[in-house]
Amino acid sequence: MKVTFILPAIGKKPDERYLRSWLMEPLTIAVLSALLPKDCEREFFDDRIEGIDYETDTDAVLITVETYTAKRAYYISEQFRRRGKKVIMGGYHATLVPGEVKEHCDAIMINNCGENLRLLLEDIKTGMLKKEYIGKPCIDYKRADRSIYAKKMKKYLPVSLVETGRGCFHNCEFCSIAKYYDSGYIHREVQDIIDEMRSCKHKLFFLVDDSIFSNKSFARELFNEIKKLKVTWTTQITLDIAKDEEMLRLMKESGCEMVLIGFESINSGNLKQMNKEWTARLGERDELIELIHRVGISIYASFVFGFDEDTEESFQRTLEFTRKHQFFVIAFNHLLTFPGTPTYRTFQDEGRLICDKWWLEEGYTFGTISFVPKSVSAEELRALCRKYKKEFFRFGSILSRGITCFKRTKKLYINFAYWYINILFHFEVDKRIGIPVGENLEEVKK
Ligand code: B12
Ligand code: SF4
Numbered sequence: 001m002k003v004t005f006i007l008p009a010i011g012k013k014p015d016e017r018y019l020r021s022w023l024m025e026p027l028t029i030a031v032l033s034a035l036l037p038k039d040c041e042r043e044f045f046d047d048r049i050e051g052i053d054y055e056t057d058t059d060a061v062l063i064t065v066e067t068y069t070a071k072r073a074y075y076i077s078e079q080f081r082r083r084g085k086k087v088i089m090g091g092y093h094a095t096l097v098p099g100e101v102k103e104h105c106d107a108i109m110i111n112n113c114g115e116n117l118r119l120l121l122e123d124i125k126t127g128m129l130k131k132e133y134i135g136k137p138c139i140d141y142k143r144a145d146r147s148i149y150a151k152k153m154k155k156y157l158p159v160s161l162v163e164t165g166r167g168c169f170h171n172c173e174f175c176s177i178a179k180y181y182d183s184g185y186i187h188r189e190v191q192d193i194i195d196e197m198r199s200c201k202h203k204l205f206f207l208v209d210d211s212i213f214s215n216k217s218f219a220r221e222l223f224n225e226i227k228k229l230k231v232t233w234t235t236q237i238t239l240d241i242a243k244d245e246e247m248l249r250l251m252k253e254s255g256c257e258m259v260l261i262g263f264e265s266i267n268s269g270n271l272k273q274m275n276k277e278w279t280a281r282l283g284e285r286d287e288l289i290e291l292i293h294r295v296g297i298s299i300y301a302s303f304v305f306g307f308d309e310d311t312e313e314s315f316q317r318t319l320e321f322t323r324k325h326q327f328f329v330i331a332f333n334h335l336l337t338f339p340g341t342p343t344y345r346t347f348q349d350e351g352r353l354i355c356d357k358w359w360l361e362e363g364y365t366f367g368t369i370s371f372v373p374k375s376v377s378a379e380e381l382r383a384l385c386r387k388y389k390k391e392f393f394r395f396g397s398i399l400s401r402g403i404t405c406f407k408r409t410k411k412l413y414i415n416f417a418y419w420y421i422n423i424l425f426h427f428e429v430d431k432r433i434g435i436p437v438g439e440n441l442e443e444v445k446k
Helices: 027-034 067-082 092-096 098-102 116-125 146-155 176-180 190-199 216-227 239-243 245-253 268-273 277-282 285-295 312-325 342-349 378-392 395-408 412-432
Strands: 002-007 041-046 060-064 087-090 107-110 132-134 160-163 165-167 185-187 204-208 232-237 256-264 298-305 329-334
Touching: 002 027, 027 041, 027 060, 027 146, 027 160, 041 146, 060 067, 067 087, 067 092, 087 092, 092 098, 092 107, 092 176, 098 107, 107 116, 116 132, 160 190, 190 216, 216 245, 239 245, 239 277, 239 285, 245 256, 245 285, 268 277, 285 298, 285 312, 298 312, 298 378, 312 329, 312 378, 329 378, 329 412, 378 412, 395 412
Parallel strands: 002 041, 002 060, 060 087, 087 107, 107 132, 160 204, 204 232, 232 256, 256 298, 298 329
Antiparallel strands: 165 185
16 A cells, blocks of 8 residues: 655745745654554655655545645645545644545544554555544654655754654643643653654754643653753743753753743733733743753743734833843744634634635735734734844844853854854745745745
C-alpha cells in the first residue's frame, strides 16, 4: 500500500519566497509517518517548498489541515479526488470544524490518531472506508519518522522540533489547543523524548509543548535527562513557572536559552475577557520577567491585540513594556477568531464577525481582521499592528537589545541567533501582511 502525505502552504505573494520563519520541519508529517505500518510505501509533498504531483500512483492522500491552510487543502484535495484518489484529512481544523472539512475529503480523522490510522488504512484496503474516525487525546507514537523529509532538511530552519507533551490545562477562550485537548494535558515518556533528541540532526531544539509544567515531576525528570545531552533548547511556557526559581535554574542548566511566553495583553480587562486573568493574579509580572532574565533565559514575548479595551494607547504601553524588558524578540499579532473556540462563538453571537468563514473568503489575506473590534476600527487595528511591529524591529531597537542580549549571555550561538531572528523579522513585517491565504500556488510557485 502507498500513502502520500501533504502539508499545504498558507500562500505566498507572487515573486516572493515562502516566509522563511514559517519553514520549520513539519513534525506532524514525521509523527503520522511513524504511525503507519512498516511495510507501507510513503511519499511526502511539502507544498511550501515544492510542487505536488497530482498524478502520483497512491492508495491514500493524507492532508493535515490548519485553519490558515484549509482553503489550500480543499483545492489540493479536489485535484486528487478528481483523479479518483482517496483523500483523508486531519489536524486542528479538521478536529475543530469537522462538518466543513468532511465536505472536502473522503474521510476525516478527528483528534489524535491512536490506533485509528491503521484501522483506516485497513478499511481502504477492504473498500470499507468510513467517513469519520474519532480518536481521543493521546500520545500515539514513540519516535517521529524524520526519514520522510530527510532529503528536504536543507530547506528548513536548522532547528529540531521534538514533541514532549500535548494539550494545556488552561482554558484561554481564543485558543485552539484548549479546545482540541479539552483543557487536558498528556506527556510522552521521558526516555522516548531523549532517544528522539539523540537521533536528531540539529542540536538546537524546539520542544513542542504548550503546558510543560502541568506535570512538574515529569518536567524535572526530563530536564535532568536533557542536561546530559549538552544541547540548546527552547519551549513555550506560562509565566507562573517563574515562581519556581529552582525549576528555572534547572531549565537553564539543561540548555534552555529562550522561552516563548504568551503574555497576550498587559491590560487586565482584556485578560479577563480571554479568560487569562490568572496571569495578572500571579503577582508582580515585572519581577517574574526579571527573574527569568536573571537566570539567563531570554524571552520571546507574544502579544495579541484586538480585545475590547485595546486602543492605540495599548500598543504604546505594550511597546514601552517590551522596551523596558528588552525582550529577545516579540510577536504583535491581531486577535484571530479561530473556529470552534469560545471567542469565535462570542463574536458570532454578538454579530461581530465580518464574515463567518473568513479562512475561506475570496481574497482573504494574512493580516486581515475578520471581526469588528470595539475600541478601534478593523483597518486601524491592522495598521497599528504593523506600525508597532515596525517600531519594535527598527535597527536602533535591534542594536540596543543586541547589546543587552550580549550582556545576558556570552554564548556566541545565542547572540548569532538573536541577530539572525531579529533581522529576519525586521524584513518580514511587511512581507507577512497581504499574503494571499489559500491562493492557488500552482500559478506562482517557487
Ligand atoms: C511548531 C508550530 C509552528 C511552527 C511550524 C509549523 C509547521 N506547520 O511546520 C511555526 C512557528 C512556523 C508556526 C507558525 C504558525 N502557526 Co503554529 N504551531 C506549532 C505548534 C506549536 C506545534 C505543531 C506540531 O508540530 N505539533 C505536533 C503534531 C504531532 O501534532 P498535530 O499537528 O496536532 O498532529 C496530530 C493530530 O492533530 C493528527 N493529525 C494532524 N494532521 C493530520 C492529518 C491526517 C490525515 C490525520 C489522519 C491525522 C492528522 O495526528 C497527529 C498525531 O496525533 C502548534 C501547537 C501544537 N502544540 O500543536 C502551533 C499551531 C499549529 N500553530 C498555529 C498557528 C495559528 C500558527 C500561525 C498562523 C501563527 C502566526 N500568526 O503566524 C503560523 C502559521 C504557519 C504555517 N502553517 O505555515 C495554531 C493553529 C490553530 C488552527 N486552528 O489552525 C496552533 C495550533 C497553535 C495555537 N496556539 O493555536 N507554528
Ligand atoms: S495557556 Fe496558552 S496553550 Fe494554554 S490555553 Fe492559554 S493560550 Fe492556549
